[in-house]
Amino acid sequence: MTDAAVASNDVVLTDRAARKIARILAKQGEGTVLRIVVAGGGCSGFQYEYKLVKEVPANDDLVLSKENATVLIDSLSLEFMGGAEIDYVDDLIGQSFQIRNPNAVASCGCGTSFAVAS
Structure with a gap:
């Protein structure tokens, strides 16, 4: 993980992701952030949702927060x-x-759907 900065709760936002998020947010207007949510559904049971x-x-x-990018993750998704x-x-x-999640025991080819051990 040489291209990453460790954040609290061990969730990591890479430099590449932060730069891309910052470019997207800059076009959305002041105060816009990216919220990542884990929701039920998808091919494997859970899916990531990205919301501006x-x-x-x-x-x-x-x-x-990194490189003018702000990402929010709620406690349930965390x-x-x-x-x-x-x-x-x-x-x-x-x-x-892409979210590389060590808790996922299976994932779908779409890259947004995953399953966890019960």
Whole structure:
């Protein structure tokens, strides 16, 4: 994880992801942040949702701030994402945010759906 900075609760936002998020947020207007939520559904049981929102962080939100990018993760989602790395990948297949989650025991090819051990 040489391209990353460790944040509280062991969630990591890589430099690549922070730069891309900052570019997206700059086009959205002041006060916009990226909220990542773990929701039920998807091919494998849970899925990541990415939302651009204008809101103040709640008391139980994890706030990741780096390179003019702000990411919010609520406490319930954080239970599923502890130790995860949020990255941005640009390769032959395309561009996307990827979450490498050590809690996921299975995932779908879409990259946003995952399952955890019960």
